[in-house]
Amino acid sequence: MKQRPLREDPYHKLREAIVSGQFHPNERLVEAAIAERIGAGRTAVRAALVRLDQEGLVELERNRGARVRHISDGEALEIEEVRAVLEGMLARRAAARITAEGLRALRHVMTQMRERVEAGDSIGYSELNATFHQNIWTAAGHPTASHLVGGLKSQGIRFQYQTALRPGRAERSLREHETIFAALKAHDGDAAETAMREHLAEVLDTLRWAIDSQHRTARWLPG
Amino acid sequence: MKQRPLREDPYHKLREAIVSGQFHPNERLVEAAIAERIGAGRTAVRAALVRLDQEGLVELERNRGARVRHISDGEALEIEEVRAVLEGMLARRAAARITAEGLRALRHVMTQMRERVEAGDSIGYSELNATFHQNIWTAAGHPTASHLVGGLKSQGIRFQYQTALRPGRAERSLREHETIFAALKAHDGDAAETAMREHLAEVLDTLRWAIDSQHRTARWLPG
DNA sequence: ATCCTCAATAATGTCGACAATTCGGCAAGG
DNA sequence: CCTTGCCGAATTGTCGACATTATTGAGGAT
Incomplete structure (x- = not known):
């Protein structure tokens, strides 16, 4: 019985390559080329x-092949919006179920x-944020969400x-995380959900700002 | 150029068969058998x-084939929980963006x-409910959610x-829908989200009740 | 110069065959 | 009687070949 290293699975390899930005949005993904690149058959x-x-990372058109899906600005905002409500729910649940062990892990990350x-x-x-x-999520014990x-x-x-580029964002973000942590520690579900939603509303605002400033600079250069 | 009737697409055919209950949970899905049944090649x-x-309707195990995924009671509750927060968000958005046209359609359904x-x-x-x-969702204009x-x-x-079997459920459900409709008509986002979440909390309770009564009868028969 | 036609090309969609793996039964041994 | 190992049927995973479909580019007519 040999275990299957997930890193060798074509799906995970390709997924990682896309998520890590090795392919540009809208770039065509030719099956044969990918197959050779990651060392797998065309079938896989x-x-x-x-x-x-199905996952939304790639766009597949009949008889026209696959390309990396381009997430528009508007869609990015939608995604962040959904994330906010879902993570809010998860925070509420986490407040009710988190253990001393979980709290210690969180405190360590915050340090x-x-x-x-x-x-x-x-x-x-940013990585620690993730x-x-x-x-x-783990503390919430809610696989579906x-x-x-x-x-x-x-x-x-x-x-x-x-979003990480906005001046002063990190400090503010840190304070928001501390608020969330306090609510979890107090096992206060309402406060946890509120804090998480406010935090992600801030992220959403920052994202709007980032998109706006992008548009501004884009008009400056060619104009 | 011939259009592709979605009903002939193996994916949609199989999906429809599963969702409509033509396969039992945990039933094995042998590729060759399915292929013959819906008149398609094994590849498709x-x-x-x-x-x-990927969608969660089927469970695929390496070298062991596919089976209809069994949704446990707990998972069903989780799903309903997530649905509640997402639909709550959608209701809020719908309240802000719904048109006279959309309101008329809703009123017609309610009648x-x-x-x-x-x-x-x-x-x-139940079908009209859906x-x-x-x-x-349409009125909310939020494809991602x-x-x-x-x-x-x-x-x-x-x-x-x-859930439809609980005595008096339909009447209560109808009143809840009327509340949601009133909030949408008034373009009151807060009220719409609250009403929707309360409605789905009711559904969740009903689901808990259904699951409980199921367990009770299950223990009566063999015991 | 512009548009249309049509062949050449490149990529995808499908099929059949074969290898690899799992699962069930059955017999030998403890 | 239970466990272990092995064989065979059934099923999945993979590969190569070929049909089908979009795309591109050249050439000719207007």
Whole structure:
């Protein structure tokens, strides 16, 4: 019995390549090329593409092949909106069910986040941010919602770098996380949901700002 | 250029067969058998199974084939919970954006629902119920959330018959819908979200009741 | 110069065959 | 009687070949 390393699975390999930005949005994904690139047969690649299409990372058109799905600005906002309500629900549940163990893990992550902010390391902070949220999903014990949120996150990942660039965002974000943590520690479901939704409303605002400033610079250059 | 009738697409055919209950939960789905049954090649059936697996209607195990996914009671409750927050959000948005046209369509559906209740036609009412909610999704203009809710709905469909059986459920449900409609008509987002969430909390309670009574009768018969 | 036609090309969709794997039964051994 | 190992049927996974379909580009007519 040999275990199957997930990293060798064509689906995961291709998914990782797309999410990590190795393919540009709207770039065509030719089955034969992908097959050779990741060292798999065309059949397996096909199956992977079907899954990724269903997942929303790839767009599959009959007889016209696959391309990396381009997430429009508006869609990114929609995704963030849905994330907000789902994570709000997860935070509420987490407040009711989180254990001492879970709280300790969260506190540990927050300590690291504080370090990253003080060091001015935006990208390191961003990764810890993801860890923080994932810990909450785990504590919530709600596979259905976690699965959905995970899928949304992978779609919106292209925009996550942009939000980190806003001046002063990290400090503010850190305070918001502390509020969430306090609510969880107090097992206050209402407060946890509210704090999480406010936090993600802030993220949404930042995203709007990032998109706006993008449009502004885009008009400056060619004009 | 010939249009492709969706009903002939193996994916939709198989999906419809599963959702409509032509296969039991946990029933094995042998590729060759399905292929012959719906008149398609094994390749197409394979692709359909992959999609349905990603969608959560089918469970695909490596080298062990596919089976209809069994949604446990707990999972059904989780699904309903997620549906509640998502539809709540959609109702809020719908309140802000619904047109006179959309309101008229909703009113028409509600009239029919009233008729079905008075006629004691639970199953007809249930279908109109689905239509009512779909109209709200449309009015909300939020493809991302609508898509997710649609997927959840198909997973939980097995339980929807059970909830309709509770005595007096239909009348109460009708009143709840009227409340939602009033909030939409008044373009009151807060009220719409609250009404929708309360409505679906009721549905969730009814579902808990259905599951409980199921367990009771299950223990009576063999005990 | 522009538009249309049509062949050449490249990619996808489908099929059949074969290899790999799982599962059930059956017999040998403890 | 129970466990273990092995064989065979059934099913899935993969590959290669071929049909089908879009796309591209050249050439000719207006």
